[in-house]
Amino acid sequence: MIRQQNMPIRNIAVGHYHEATQPDALRAALAEFISTLIFVFAGEGSGMAFAKLTDGAANTPAGLIAAAIAHAFALFVAVSVGANISGGHVNPAVTFGAFIGGNITLLRGILYWIAQLLGSTVACLLLKFTTGGLVSLDNPLSLPFFLFGEISFQARCFS
Secondary structure (H helix, E strand, O other): OOOOOOOOHHHOOOOOHHHHHOHHHHHHHHHHHHHHHHHHHHHHHHHHHHHHHOOOOOOOHHHHHHHHHHHHHHHHHHHHHHOOOOOOOOOHHHHHHHHHOOOOOHHHHHHHHHHHHHHHHHHHHHHHHHOOOOOOOOOOOHHHHHHHHHHHHHHHHHO
């Protein structure tokens, strides 16, 4: 019988306000900013380009595979950029998991979240500027699949 171990709450740390001004924390936040900017710009930009080049055929199987491959390469580059500096979280959910696991403090997590949100916002603004205002076409199938994947992932992690 496999015995499940509970995570001790003592691993969670808030941090000290001086941590926000330390050079390594700021360097790590900058790495998260750049990593998230790269991921969103390359991933969403490739989807926008594919939709433009194929005249709206991005929801075909070939379009979905192309989007998946583009996001995979973008994530690989983004994590590679920040892995040695900040851990290459790129995603606020990963940062939250690192905080809950006791790998980073709450204050550092907040710095990462701010950097990640700003990075994705700047990437979207750059895409809007570089494409002349081209609108991203959302996949109508993405929300149900995302919700199913997230619910099943949470059920496996916390059961």
